[in-house]
Structures are given as C-alpha cells and as structure tokens.
Amino acid sequence: MRYKTQEMVVVTGTSSGIGRATAEQLAAEGFHVLAGVRRQEDADKIKQKNIEPVILDITAIDTLRTLAERVEQDPLGRPLRAVVNNAGIAVNAPLGMVPLDELRRQIEVSVIGQVAVIQALTPALLKSGGRVVNIGSVGGKISMPGFGIYSAAKYAMEAINDSLRREMSSFGLKVIMITPGGVSTSLSEKGVTTANRLSKLMTPRSAQTT
Numbered sequence: 476m477r478y479k480t481q482e483m484v485v486v487t488g489t490s491s492g493i494g495r496a497t498a499e500q501l502a503a504e505g506f507h508v509l510a511g512v513r514r515q516e517d518a519d520k521i522k523q524k525n526i527e528p529v530i531l532d533i534t535a536i537d538t539l540r541t542l543a544e545r546v547e548q549d550p551l552g553r554p555l556r557a558v559v560n561n562a563g564i565a566v567n568a569p570l571g572m573v574p575l576d577e578l579r580r581q582i583e584v585s586v587i588g589q590v591a592v593i594q595a596l597t598p599a600l601l602k603s604g605g606r607v608v609n610i611g612s613v614g615g616k617i618s619m620p621g622f623g624i625y626s627a628a629k630y631a632m633e634a635i636n637d638s639l640r641r642e643m644s645s646f647g648l649k650v651i652m653i654t655p656g657g658v659s660t661s662l663s664e665k666g667v668t669t670a671n672r673l674s675k676l677m678t679p680r681s682a683q684t685t
Contacts, residue, residue: 485555486558487511487559554602606651
C-alpha cells in the first residue's frame with residue numbers, strides 16, 4: 476500500500492541493515508526521510524526518491540544541531556512525524572579484560588548518543604505531536620557471556636525508553652521501543668571485527684613473554 480504524506484521522519488544509522496530497510500519502507504509510504512549516515516559514500520548509496528541523506532555523527536553535537544536546524548527550517552514546512560533511533564555499535568569482549576575506552580565508546584554511541592538525538596529533535600516532535608521509536612535488542616532482555624557491554628547499553632535504553640514514555644505522555648508525544656528478533660546485519664559483522672581486534676589486545680601476559 477502507498478500513502479501520501481507531507482511529513483518528515485528522521486532515521487539514524489541507515490547505511491545498512493534495519494536502519495536502511497526502515498528508511499526505504501517509510502520512503503515508499505510517502506514520508507520524506509532524513510537518513511542519517513556517517514560517510515558520504517553511504518549517503519550516495521541510499522539517496523533515492525523521498526530519501527535525503529544527512530551526514531550525522533550522533534556523538535557530535537554540531538551535527539545534531541545541523542539536523543535540528545534542517546528539520547525546523549524545512550523549506551516546505553513539513554512537520555516531523557517521528558525519529559527512529561537506530562544507530563549503534565557492538566563491542567563484544569569479556570568484561571574483566573576489555574579496555575575501558577571501548578566500554579566508554581559503547582555507552583557514548585548506544586546510550587548518550589541516542590539521548591542526544593532525542594533532545595535535539597524533541598522541540599519539533601512536541602510541535603507535531605510525533606513519536607520517538609527506539610530500536611532495542613534481545614540483548615536488552617538477557618545478557619550472554621562476552622556481550623555484557625553491549626547488553627548494558629541496551630538495558631540502559633530500555634530504562635530510558637520506559638521513563639521517557641511516562642514523561643512525554645502528557646505532552647502527546649509517543650515513545651516506543653521495538654525489539655527485533657535475530658537479524659543478520661552488518662552490525663553483527665562489525666561486532667565480530669571489533670571482538671577480533673580486541674582479542675589481540677587481551678592476550679595474557681604469560682603468552683606474551685613465552
């Protein structure tokens with residue numbers, strides 16, 4: 476089914492996987508999608524009818540300000556119907572050995588960055604009576620060995636989503652958490668790459684000296 480609409484939707488993390496599929500589906504339904512990507516090559520790949528790529532680093536406040544200005548100053552005066560918080564990373568490593576900088580990076584991107592997106596776009600969402608859609612994970616329901624850092628971020632987003640939903644309900648802004656099942660995406664592949672990189676840094680000292 477195709478719909479006609481004069482509304483915008485922001486989707487983060489659209490270079491591949493769930494984010495890209497979401498952007499393409501919303502565009503097919505007639506929404507004007509502001510598709511967040513980090514690299515120009517990804518922007519070139521996703522650009523199509525009703526999809527406007529925007530270079531976005533959710534940990535960089537200047538790019539979030541630029542996004543908010545783009546939404547507020549839309550030349551056609553289209554309201555922002557929703558923001559889909561999909562961008563994220565996966566740092567998979569044993570908690571007792573993972574470098575703390577990697578732990579900080581996971582939280583910075585997958586928790587603080589998500590909240591930063593919400594804060595930047597809340598004024599526009601409140602004006603339109605829109606909604607926030609946070610993409611969760613089964614990792615936010617159960618934590619497996621080697622996935623503690625990733626799960627910590629996803630558990631945190633569960634709490635943030637729950638609280639924000641209650642805070643915003645009286646203002647007419649809906650807050651939703653979607654928890655997909657197992658999905659094969661580039662995030663999984665990147666997680667394996669990160670795990671392999673970290674494993675080289677976590678070789679026991681005894682092995683290094685033999």
